[in-house]
Amino acid sequence: MLQLSKKVEYGLIALRHMAMKPNGNVVTTKELANEYDLPYELLAKIMQKLVKGGVVRSLQGVKGGYTLAQKPSELKVASIIRIIEDSKPMVAECYTDGPDGCYLFYNCTIRRPLGKLQRNLNVLFDRMTVQEII
Amino acid sequence: MLQLSKKVEYGLIALRHMAMKPNGNVVTTKELANEYDLPYELLAKIMQKLVKGGVVRSLQGVKGGYTLAQKPSELKVASIIRIIEDSKPMVAECYTDGPDGCYLFYNCTIRRPLGKLQRNLNVLFDRMTVQEII
């Protein structure tokens, strides 16, 4: 519990890989999957999300692949998680889904206090960038 | 993802409840389950774990129940999670299970860098106590 999802880990591994190559270098999903022994199709999905999220650019066709769209120092881990998971890393489901997310919502005594934790978490993930994991 | 488990939430709600009552006050699982609309049997299990973990004391038999074993200001959220989940809140499974936990272990490039994140997380959960969620 409280673990990063595999998808996020794969995404970070991929981004780190790209960040280490000389700027503008194109890398394919196959390369990444082989190099780190990651499940190809899954990684492909992740890369597509990263494109939609604007952190990498894609080049289609033969000789295609992916390239970073931002400087590693600008790639916040928080953003990457949000892009891959479709939501920020939240400490309680009601924080993402609102009152409908949990039947305890209205008589939950820890919801507000957990806000502190959440804020601190946000800071933590906002501070860390891909640059730092090189 | 990254959410606290329901068990932990229930545990925190229960502990908070006890922390607000005058010192030494005995509270039963039934009371707690009714008051906050929590699943009785599940909550019972959690309370038993908290007893084993030494954060609450149990009194058996009629007129029995639970009472805090420590001051709210000493009840760290980190400990509570560890007691209920049988392990600390970890950012990656290899941190709890070691090399056997993840087949990527030996050629994982983000394992070490994530250590920073883990340390910061530890600090976060170690700092927060039940006192703070009152």
Add this chain to the structure above:
DNA sequence: ATAATGTCCGACCCCACAAGTCCTATATTC
């Protein structure tokens, strides 16, 4: 022009694990 090689994307399956339930034993009070 067509084959090769890449991304794009929806639909689907699988299963480990969180969450919840049931049932019985044991301790304590009145």
Add this chain to the structure above:
DNA sequence: GAATATAGGACTTGTGGGGTCGGACATTAT
């Protein structure tokens, strides 16, 4: 000894993360 509490093993259920498949589209090389 009846009532009420915890203790704890065994079990079922539901969900979502992780993984897979198949086909469409884009680009390049020959």
